[in-house]
Amino acid sequence: MNLARLFTDTAASRPEQVAVRLGEHHVTYGSLAEASERVAGLLVAHGVGPGDRVAIMLPNVPEFASLYYGVLRTGAVVVPMNPLLKAREVRYLLSDSGARLVFAWPTAAEEVAGGLERAGDTTTMIVVERDSFAELLATQERVDDVVDREAGDTAVILYTSGTTGQPKGAELTHGNLTSNVEVTQSDLLRLTPQDVVFGGLPLFHSFGQTCTLNATMAAGATLLLLARFDPGAAAGLLATYGATVFAGVPTMYSALLALPARPQLPALRACVSGGAALPVEVLHRFEETFGCEVLEGYGLSETSPVASFNRSGGDRRLGSIGYAVSGVELRVVDESGRSLPVGEVGEIAIRGHNVMKGYWGKPRETAAALDADGWFRTGDMGRVDTDGFYYVVDRKKDVIIRGGFNVYPREVEEVLYEHPDVAAAAVIGIPHQEYGEEVAAAVALTPGARVTEAELRDFVRDQVAAYKYPRHVWFVDALPLGPTGKILKREIVAPVSSEP
Template identity: 60%
Template sequence: MSNLAANLTSTAAASPQAPALRLGDVIVTFAELQEQAARVAAVLDSRGVGVGDRVAMMLPNVLAFPAIFYGILRAGAIAVPLNPLLKSGEVEYMLRDSGAGLLFGWEAMGQDASAGAAAAAADVILIGDAGLAPVIEGVTPAGAPVDRADDDTAVILFTSGTTGHPKGAELTHHGLDSNQSLTVRTLINLTADDVVMGCLPLFHIFGLTTGLNAAIGAGACLTMLPRFDPRAALDILAGHNVTVFEGVPTMYSAMLAAAGDDEISIPDLRICVSGGSALPVRVLEEFEERFGCIILEGYGLSETSPVASFNHPDRDRKPGSIGTPVEGVEMRLVDDERRPVAEGEPGEIQIRGANVMKGYWGRPDATALAIDADGWFSTGDIATRDEEGYYRIVDRKKDLILRGGYNVYPREVEEVLHQHPSVAEAAVVGVPHDSLGEEVAAAVALKPGKEATPEELTEFVRDRIAAYKYPRHVWIVDALPKSATGKILRREVRATTHAES
């Protein structure tokens, strides 16, 4: 059996009274989490959800998330985690695309979840401050996790692209399990004595695998923070005896700033993990000096479950690099003709291994473009490799904007701008931001005789797309730069601003 939910069953059997989750002063044991997941599976069965059916979840980092996630898998269904900040149109699209007929949403953010589900003819279960109790009370727990094959899809994670609508990456039970297992065994060396801090959103693959799944697999406690706040994070690090912290670079910068000159001691913290984008060496050095623990950087994507390379704790660490491939994963650099490049020369990263996705849900053509016949997944990221095999990213996916750890794809935002009746052309680009890394900005050319202000366009997009995606800076131009064939050249768009924190 390869059901990822079996890890929870095993840990609960071995350490039933050990703390699995903590949120504030509330602690959930492994036995309690196991029973909650089993009851969620029973609820799904009563609603006719069967093996291979898709069930969406649109929740922040709350105690209900792990129980629902493992309950879905336990039932043999496929979990479809969604960002709770999505707008109704985005929710509708992802529910329709995945075929999810049921959505678990967070009541405080439930308006868009409910509206999107209604438009997609999907049912909704809203979870409020009372948590799962009203949903599972009196429900007889389901039996053991349903048998699944290694290559059966466990999770569909939507990852956008520069060519249009988001695509659902199919991650398998074996791929996710092997990735969490190597995280536990070789990268962080997790044990049942560890406390992992879950600041990373669990609907994102970074937090899902290296946070939740790894903690469950190791029998460690995951202490959660629904919304990242640097001061609150520091308080939890100290007060909850956290031993492992995982975050994106902006979190490390924010915690350093929040700490200021205060006397803060985090004696139990032994290791930190950074991913999502390159961590500035200055931030790494200052954080390590201030809090007395090392930060290890890694690299991966939603399509790779996610960990592909890492600065391993038992090897030399090279700040600014993404380390070397992890166990069971191959990486190489190729040119535009898919030929290997020379040492030290830039090339596109390709990845092969059990961690690579099965494909894009319902998109065989897109899958064939991304994964070749030999199983190599083309990332679109450009890197170099040194004589010791360490990789260093030199450029990201073409046109991708990374805002505070979230991926923003220009084409998706441009599509919304084009819905405005006055917009003729739009190019969305990233501009430097002191704390977020990049901020979303847009250059817009208007139709002849039409008018629109930057403020109006900003409001127009904000009402139609997730809050982290809409452009904070819009400027009107006469025309956008184009190639000889008329293609808009984003790389030649000149931003008029530098965003500040």
């Protein structure tokens, strides 16, 4: 097998269909397939073969797809990298993965060069400037075959965000990713060649790769690319090109709702949210505004990523991450790994065809995350109800312990989002001499909002237990976001003036 066949089979049967679109520029499946064949020829000319690692450091542009499938064609391993990384970070990822080549977008070339210089690395950099790169590919031999790989062979190494120490490379196999695309399609998206899928999620991340790039290519649909998410630009693309499927993280949903002039999107038939907890109030407002059901799911880089999802047609629970996709098991466990009863909060564990092979070159970290029976410990705290629907309470490391009581930030954030003046909110724990930790909230307001910090604090206090409401509230212009649109709580610092 080979993950690339999800794309090449479609390209062979639908060569004239538009595969990817970036604004007015579009590329057909046939043209994209030829480009990937010439990428494979370029790789072979550089001595790249099965199992070799090749890094791709591009934004959401058509060249990402041709490089991705070109690398896979040769049996090599794709190492996707955020094009906004700095030289120090580039050096670590290239050195850790042992990448033979790195393809860099022009805006990333200087940092890549700096990373290679610092590492004294022998990795070769190829700058992907659209016109000159097309000319380079035109001179390469086409390699039209696809190298056979075993289901357990590594296809992609995805580096985790590194919130605790250095990033770890999750080894996702051809079997992991192929099966995850197939269940995403059958259980959730049900794409057809007539669909237009919004491609604003970063393709260097697992959510964007599985649910937009690979799922779209497997179905013969069209991927509507946006190089970097901007709500105004996204709204324009969704309306202009009649997008039928929107995949995003919660901050994208909030940003679209905050637009002063909201677009009409009658073609939307499916919206999916993942990457972080979607506040129920945001879900309600989005569905009321745009008339499209929003289905929330759950997964991690280590699970390819889709592990669970709500289903369309009423088979969902608001605030839930749904239930396991086909061929995947979830359970809630205690510290020793024993399953907990319905309703009790513990750590979510996952087992199935989507779970990674391990962390690249890190057997100790792999053993700590994956037990002998194949259960992956996610680090997320959650519970399951009597109907088998799972709920993420919070990240294990984000739980606030105030005076011996556990406070789950998501619960407090849900209340904050119910206030009409709140556009975005993040609840964190800050050190406290008496209680150990105190509950604090950073809040971004909607345009024209008049609420005060004290009023917002009182609003939450009236709806939660006394130990849960945030004693510290402060307003910010915007919350810090990671490359996939997640709120980065580790970068939030409470100002002294936030004290009540």
